[in-house]
């Protein structure tokens with residue numbers, strides 16, 4: 001469904017991605033691990049059209065989407081939950097969700113259903129729906145960022161370190177929502193530092209180093225034999 | 236010198252009325268700045284062209300309200316074209332380039348108006364000429380209507396920004412352009428829309444105010460200077476701040492002109508501007524940042 005073929009990305013003159021190839025099938029949860037600064041976030045940004053690949057192809061459902069504007073990618077069914085969450089701080093929780101709801105071809109009834117679904121999964125968002133997004137705690141902001149992405153009814157969600165800096169209770173909730181999305185058939189490309197969680201929820205895992213994918217294996221294999229994890233992540 | 240209190244009341248009323256018109260012009264300006272970071276030097280010319288467009292519609296239909304609506308729509312379309320052709324290509328460049336671009340546009344529009352409509356001032360008749368007695372004076376109802384209509388348009392803008400789908404798009408884009416795009420919001424279109432709305436507001440104020448001042452190709456110059464002062468005093472990009480600043484400054488000027496000539500009273504707005512920049516550069520009515 002989503003394929004990166006030999007993607008190279010630059011920030012100005014610095015060469016960040018050196019030929020990354022990654023694949024995510026329909027409904028598949030795929031992990032992307034690696035130390036800080038190896039290019040995981042840049043990979044997601046390249047998919048989302050926030051930086052342009054200088055070389056290589058990004059293909060989504062048979063279409064070469066390299067260089068497409070982000071809003072068109074969102075309409076195609078790609079949703080993005082960035083590392084720093086980037087919720088709209090001055091918009092209320094409800095308005096944050098509306099940014100993904102007010103789009104063409106969606107009925108009022110469907111909008112209500114989608115809202116109900118996230119309010120059920122994240123009751124705290126219902127409580128705080130009229131509160132400015134900036135007043136939420138870090139964990140609540142993370143939930144809002146994921147909930148907001150869900151409003152787009154995406155086919156794939158690019159999740160960048162959703163559990164970073166969260167308390168264990170919050171991590172459990174995030175983990176739960178990943179399961180919910182997976183059950184609904186939404187594909188997920190999950191960037192994480194939390195290795196145990198990634199190995200549990202993913203089917204396959206890519207390990208990156210210095211802007212390249214160095215290892216690729218079924219999550220199960222990595223759970224049993226952690227040599228590669230030790231080698232590339234030092235944990 | 237003792238001022239009779241009737242005169243004081245009349246001047247206060249005049250101050251509020253001028254203030255509302257000024258608020259309408261400044262709202263468009265501050266909207267465009269707040270959302271697009273564009274200092275629109277052509278805003279006064281959109282106001283001027285709006286007034287001229289009002290005369291054109293007035294000549295063909297004879298209806299003031301059609302002139303108001305028709306002019307706002309036409310100038311909105313013009314604003315959209317200007318944004319797409321001149322400003323969109325500059326997105327992400329040094330803000331100085333957009334200042335130069337809008338300044339260039341203002342010169343083009345001014346000379347276009349001179350060429351199209353000639354140097355002789357024109358006039359739009361008031362939609363109605365009723366008056367009411369205010370002490371010893373006959374006060375035109377139309378002036379009151381101007382203030383009320385300006386307030387209504389600003390209120391409509393506020394409601395649109397608060398509850399409308401596009402209002403939320405606009406606010407989301409203001410806060411985080413990249414994330415807004417990632418949420419499927421067509422950011423380039425949002426910018427065009429904002430510029431069109433700002434232009435329509437300038438045009439509407441031009442038509443509303445024209446019966447009081449007469450129309451000529453340079454009429455934008457005077458108003459834009461005052462609008463800029465208001466926008467800075469109100470806090471760049473702050474809609475409510477602009478409205479308050481417009482009324483505040485107009486009231487001060489109206490009161491000052493009880494003692495000095497109206498031309499000298501203008502100095503008051505510069506004094507407020509300078510004091511604002513010295514004491515509260517983020518806006519007179521904005522809480523001081525911690």
Ligand SMILES: Nc1ncnc2c1ncn2[C@@H]1O[C@H](COP(=O)(O)OP(=O)(O)O)[C@@H](O)[C@H]1O
Nearest residue numbers: 011014016034035036037038039040041042043
């Ligand atoms: N906007 C940017 N401009 C320049 N360099 C950047 C930018 N963002 C990230 N980088 C650099 O790119 C490299 C990869 O960053 P990133 O993709 O965020 O890594 P990761 O998500 O794996 O921690 C890092 O060396 C980082 O310093």
Ligand SMILES: [Mg+2]
Nearest residue numbers: 040041042083
């Ligand atoms: Mg990262």
